[in-house]
Amino acid sequence: MIDISDVSLTLGGSVILDQISLTLPKGGVTALVGPNGAGKSSLLSLIARLRPLQTGRITVDGHPIDTTPTRQLAKVMAILRQDPGVASRLRVAELVGFGRFPHSGGRLTAEDRRIVAETLERFDLTGLASRFIDTLSGGQRQRALVAMTFCQGTGTVLLDEPLNNLDMFHARELMRMLRKIADEHGKTVLVVLHDINHAAAHADRIVAMKDGRIAAAGDTASIIRPDLLEMVFGFPMQVETIAGRLTVLHHA
Amino acid sequence: MAEAAVLSGAASPARRLTLTAAVALLACAAYMTIGLRGDLALGLELRGLRLGAMICVGVAVAVSTVVFQTLTANRIVTPSIMGLDALYIFCQTALVFALTGLGFAGIDPRLQFFGNFFVMTGLALALFLPLLGRRLDLGLLLLTGVVLGLLFRSLSVLLARLFDPNDFAVLQGAVFASFSRTRPDLLLIAWLITAAGTVVAWRMRHVLDVVALGEEAAVGLGVSWRSVVAGLLALVAALVAAATALVGPMAFLGLLVASITDRVAGTGRHAVLLPAAALVAVVVLVGGQTVLQHGLGGEGTLAIVVEFIGGIIFLVMLFAGVRR
Numbered sequence: 001m002i003d004i005s006d007v008s009l010t011l012g013g014s015v016i017l018d019q020i021s022l023t024l025p026k027g028g029v030t031a032l033v034g035p036n037g038a039g040k041s042s043l044l045s046l047i048a049r050l051r052p053l054q055t056g057r058i059t060v061d062g063h064p065i066d067t068t069p070t071r072q073l074a075k076v077m078a079i080l081r082q083d084p085g086v087a088s089r090l091r092v093a094e095l096v097g098f099g100r101f102p103h104s105g106g107r108l109t110a111e112d113r114r115i116v117a118e119t120l121e122r123f124d125l126t127g128l129a130s131r132f133i134d135t136l137s138g139g140q141r142q143r144a145l146v147a148m149t150f151c152q153g154t155g156t157v158l159l160d161e162p163l164n165n166l167d168m169f170h171a172r173e174l175m176r177m178l179r180k181i182a183d184e185h186g187k188t189v190l191v192v193l194h195d196i197n198h199a200a201a202h203a204d205r206i207v208a209m210k211d212g213r214i215a216a217a218g219d220t221a222s223i224i225r226p227d228l229l230e231m232v233f234g235f236p237m238q239v240e241t242i243a244g245r246l247t248v249l250h251h252a
Numbered sequence: 253m254a255e256a257a258v259l260s261g262a263a264s265p266a267r268r269l270t271l272t273a274a275v276a277l278l279a280c281a282a283y284m285t286i287g288l289r290g291d292l293a294l295g296l297e298l299r300g301l302r303l304g305a306m307i308c309v310g311v312a313v314a315v316s317t318v319v320f321q322t323l324t325a326n327r328i329v330t331p332s333i334m335g336l337d338a339l340y341i342f343c344q345t346a347l348v349f350a351l352t353g354l355g356f357a358g359i360d361p362r363l364q365f366f367g368n369f370f371v372m373t374g375l376a377l378a379l380f381l382p383l384l385g386r387r388l389d390l391g392l393l394l395l396t397g398v399v400l401g402l403l404f405r406s407l408s409v410l411l412a413r414l415f416d417p418n419d420f421a422v423l424q425g426a427v428f429a430s431f432s433r434t435r436p437d438l439l440l441i442a443w444l445i446t447a448a449g450t451v452v453a454w455r456m457r458h459v460l461d462v463v464a465l466g467e468e469a470a471v472g473l474g475v476s477w478r479s480v481v482a483g484l485l486a487l488v489a490a491l492v493a494a495a496t497a498l499v500g501p502m503a504f505l506g507l508l509v510a511s512i513t514d515r516v517a518g519t520g521r522h523a524v525l526l527p528a529a530a531l532v533a534v535v536v537l538v539g540g541q542t543v544l545q546h547g548l549g550g551e552g553t554l555a556i557v558v559e560f561i562g563g564i565i566f567l568v569m570l571f572a573g574v575r576r
Binding site for chain 2: 048049050069070071072073074075078079080081089090091094098099101102105106107149152
């Protein structure tokens with residue numbers, strides 16, 4: 001569960017986030033959507049304590065993120081930011097193994113090794129385990145990074161635009177993976193998405209942001225509505241049910 | 253060929269380390285024994301002292317450069333970019349200027365060692381600690397170091413213009429790294445600092461692995477970024493200061509060692525990188541000195557050769573666009 005109350009962020013005099021209050025229940029996939037500059041990534045950074053909290057209060061599973069030791073927080077939530085330029089001379093298994101760092105301090109125990117092997121298997125990376133990161137394709141790399149984040153074994157997983165640079169196939173695979181993580185392991189997944197249709201297809205809840213504020217939040221079906229989407233994104237778009245799925249026609 | 257196997261990329265890290273260690277041992281053995289004549293005890297003692305100095309400086313420079321490059325996520329910066337070498341040269345220049353060459357030569361070497369060590373560590377910390385109070389921006393930090401280095405270098409040049417030519421010769425002797433004027437008591441102190449720093453770096457090898465992933469990933473994995481980075485920078489400063497105070501500035505040695513280590517180690521794990529870099533440094537310094545002394549008949553110009561080769565590698569890396 002993520003609890004945000006009265007959080008504001010000001011950078012260089014301009015207001016990035018304005019009095020945000022939001023409660024996300026435990027479990028399920030929540031998509032954070034909104035136009036560029038709405039403050040999605042900033043909010044995610046604040047929750048993940050990558051940025052110091054200026055005002056307000058954020059707790060993750062009851063841990064206040066500004067006073068809890070960072071090592072302890074790393075056992076509660078994991079964060080994957082947009083393209084962390086990972087050092088190249090690492091093998092996939094080593095990278096995924098870093099996910100166990102908060103638990104073992106880098107010296108992998110037998111238990112850690114078991115978890116790493118399981119994670120590699122789950123993310124279909126076993127065959128790539130001994131490959132160097134810089135020999136992977138963009139999609140494989142992203143998968144390895146998500147695997148590392150998952151390997152951290154936290155109840156909450158935050159992802160910042162994980163679909164960037166992924167083709168249709170890999171984007172879909174990743175979203176289904178997140179869905180599975182939430183369904184089978186009861187994890188709370190909060191993911192920043194740009195493609196509203198991925199949100200519509202895979203998320204339980206959608207939080208829409210605009211101009212540093214929460215514009216709307218609720219069940220997916222209650223957010224994927226023409227009037228709401230026009231208010232958030234600033235142009236009219238059609239919403240149709242195609243083959244039983246809510247689909248936003250925003251392309252043309 | 254051992255070296256060929258090391259470079260081929262097939263061997264495991266443990267095997268590569270063993271091979272590098274073997275080459276390093278061979279270099280040390282060769283240095284100690286080749287052309288040994290006359291009073292064996294005295295010869296071995298003299299060589300042992302210089303060997304000790306080379307290993308100490310090699311390990312200090314290697315460890316500090318690896319840690320520094322991990323912190324800055326950059327493969328072409330070395331700690332000397334923080335202006336430490338320039339500060340060392342400026343201190344010596346100012347001393348010669350104030351005391352004249354004769355007075356400079358009369359300073360107690362221990363006093364000089366500690367003076368240099370603390371001034372350099374002090375500058376590095378004075379540079380970092382205020383920046384740590386705010387959000388640490390490594391780019392800003394490096395830029396500050398470069399500008400300060402330029403300032404000290406210009407001041408040194410200015411003072412040197414006002415010198416007596418004899419004093420200038422004394423200064424030249426002092427600011428070129430030399431392993432031949434090492435004193436046992438200073439070597440012991442430098443060894444203690446280097447050993448302590450190396451132990452700390454080794455104990456933090458797993459943290460260094462995570463730090464190499466970058467600030468956000470490291471914080472996400474539970475590293476207290478600011479305190480860890482501050483501690484590691486202080487460690488780098490102390491190691492560089494100890495090595496420089498012992499033998500003088502070796503700006504490009506770190507770069508030379510780090511770029512060879514990159515190829516030899518074949519992994520980004522610090523459990524391999526740290527020992528590999530230390531061994532490579534020993535091979536470069538001790539092996540280089542042996543070849544220079546016995547192969548080419550030269551004496552005491554190793555520092556210049558290392559700087560020459562290191563400088564060329566620096567330019568090649570710059571032109572090849574190796575930024576990581």
